[in-house]
Amino acid sequence: MKCLRALVVVLILVVPVMAQKSLVLPPDRIVDLTYAFDANSVYWPTAEQFKLETDFEGMTDKGYFYSAYRYSAAEHGGTHLDSPVHFAKGRYTVDQLPLEQLMGPAIVIDVTEKCATNSDYLVSVADFENWEKRNGKIPAGTIVLLRTGFGKFYPDRKKYLGTEERGAEAVAKLHFPGLDPAAARWITTSRSIKAIGLDTASIDYGQSTLFESHRALFEKNVPAFENVANLDQLPPKGFSVIALPMKIKGGSGGPLRIIALL
Numbered sequence: 001m002k003c004l005r006a007l008v009v010v011l012i013l014v015v016p017v018m019a020q021k022s023l024v025l026p027p028d029r030i031v032d033l034t035y036a037f038d039a040n041s042v043y044w045p046t047a048e049q050f051k052l053e054t055d056f057e058g059m060t061d062k063g064y065f066y067s068a069y070r071y072s073a074a075e076h077g078g079t080h081l082d083s084p085v086h087f088a089k090g091r092y093t094v095d096q097l098p099l100e101q102l103m104g105p106a107i108v109i110d111v112t113e114k115c116a117t118n119s120d121y122l123v124s125v126a127d128f129e130n131w132e133k134r135n136g137k138i139p140a141g142t143i144v145l146l147r148t149g150f151g152k153f154y155p156d157r158k159k160y161l162g163t164e165e166r167g168a169e170a171v172a173k174l175h176f177p178g179l180d181p182a183a184a185r186w187i188t189t190s191r192s193i194k195a196i197g198l199d200t201a202s203i204d205y206g207q208s209t210l211f212e213s214h215r216a217l218f219e220k221n222v223p224a225f226e227n228v229a230n231l232d233q234l235p236p237k238g239f240s241v242i243a244l245p246m247k248i249k250g251g252s253g254g255p256l257r258i259i260a261l262l
């Protein structure tokens with residue numbers, strides 16, 4: 001009995017502390033960083049587009065409404081996650097990514113001005129250093145979001161990708177900003193981040209042929225979020241991100257629902 005009373009006292013004292021530590025839901029504001037998937041979703045010129053077909057939609061003969069659809073698409077298109085195995089043998093597949101790596105405090109590095117006059121802009125080490133001069137060192141465990149401003153063009157393929165053509169020959173005509181491979185190496189060696197994302201179709205810029213930023217990040221098991229929406233609605237720091245991809249067993253990536261909690 002004494003033991004039980006002690007337990008109750010412990011619970012009364014400890015439980016509120018645990019509650020304080022846990023996430024407050026819903027937060028003041030939630031920003032959806034995800035584009036809806038439809039026939040206009042932006043996919044790589046060589047990838048299968050998102051397709052939604054109707055299995056049934058309407059009144060059944062028993063008098064109730066029923067709808068069901070089926071979808072198909074490549075892993076890499078629309079708002080999606082690139083898992084490290086996409087460019088690094090033996091690294092995490094999408095189902096292997098630890099959940100704690102897909103949520104946490106996040107920052108936005110805004111390079112909109114530079115990208116407005118240069119659609120081949122590479123986000124540089126200097127851009128990270130400038131952010132740090134104003135906001136302090138990027139803390140370990142941060143999720144980094146790069147805002148190029150190209151999100152405002154989505155899903156206009158001509159403006160967003162540089163070409164609306166499809167097929168293998170369109171790839172050389174892609175023009176959009178991305179992460180400088182030197183900056184990818186810097187962020188994965190000089191800092192310790194959980195993940196990185198941006199508002200273009202690829203973490204490497206459109207003109208990349210060797211995908212060196214993908215390779216540098218994924219070698220270190222740092223996943224990338226691509227075609228991230230609504231980065232203009234986020235502050236430079238002081239918010240959290242939750243980014244949960246479809247759990248495709250053995251997948252190299254997949255559709256992503258990503259949100260910011262402010």
Ligand SMILES: [Zn+2]
Pocket residue numbers: 076077080081082226253
């Ligand atoms: Zn991808």
